[in-house]
Amino acid sequence: MLDTMTFTKVLGGFCGALLIFLLGNWAAESLYHVGGGHGEEAQAYVIEVADAGAATTEDEPVDFETLMASADAAAGEKVFGKCRACHKLEQGANATGPYLYGVVGRPIDTAEGYGSYSGALLQVGETWTPENLFHFLESPRTAAPGTAMSFAGLPDPEDRVNLIAYLDSTDQ
Template structure:
């Protein structure tokens, strides 16, 4: 087999993969599944109510207050390197793909001068408190549906707490930490 034949085969495989990816994206955009608010039928589980079973299975993690009590801003600065591609943190620093984050703690959501926020973020309203920052950094698209932020999120609770502790050192260290519960 010569290289021309190999090129044709490789092009066919790549074209097939590309077609499958395009079809998948189109299908995702076209179909919006809806789910019923109530179950269609109840499953008899005996004496134990389903809500009791669910509450026993869920393990609640530490609160943001507990995590921040032991958070390390120096580690948070290292975690921030993931964010530095899109954000700056210098006082009066420029916006990049994302807004400058200096003094973000307790600042209004979607209100940094000179940055064009998504409508969803502006409509969310309120200030960036500790809990909101924690939830947003965990999964931005789950916390604010329609946000422009394409970052997947920070999974580890401790890493998020360290990052929030670092952001607190940037002009907002006077904001009291939430109580550990």
């Protein structure tokens, strides 16, 4: 049943189908190709923008006092969910990280009963002021290189001030 002629016909059919596919691909590419040459891509249309050079300007510096004045402690409670895995709010209830009850205004590296400080936090300052917390929470590893805290940080300034407002309200 399966002789040489049948095998040749099947192989010829596959080769013919491949040839038709490649020729179709070549024809479509030559008809619809937009670019100028090898690897070059041309833009189909250009949108004119009046201020094209200003797109690379840096963001304005954030005014900390203005942000703190509009901080929302209720929104900060939601942000604290990211901290909850390692920190507790009850005084003396240390977890992986130290407790955060009364952290605003507390000297750095002084949580009662927590002895696993790396010493790197002292680069931030002597006290957890709202400003120190604001800069530290943006990127703990950048603010205190060598810190044992593995949290990546809170890039959004509003999240940081809301969290600071929440932490400040928990000890009252």
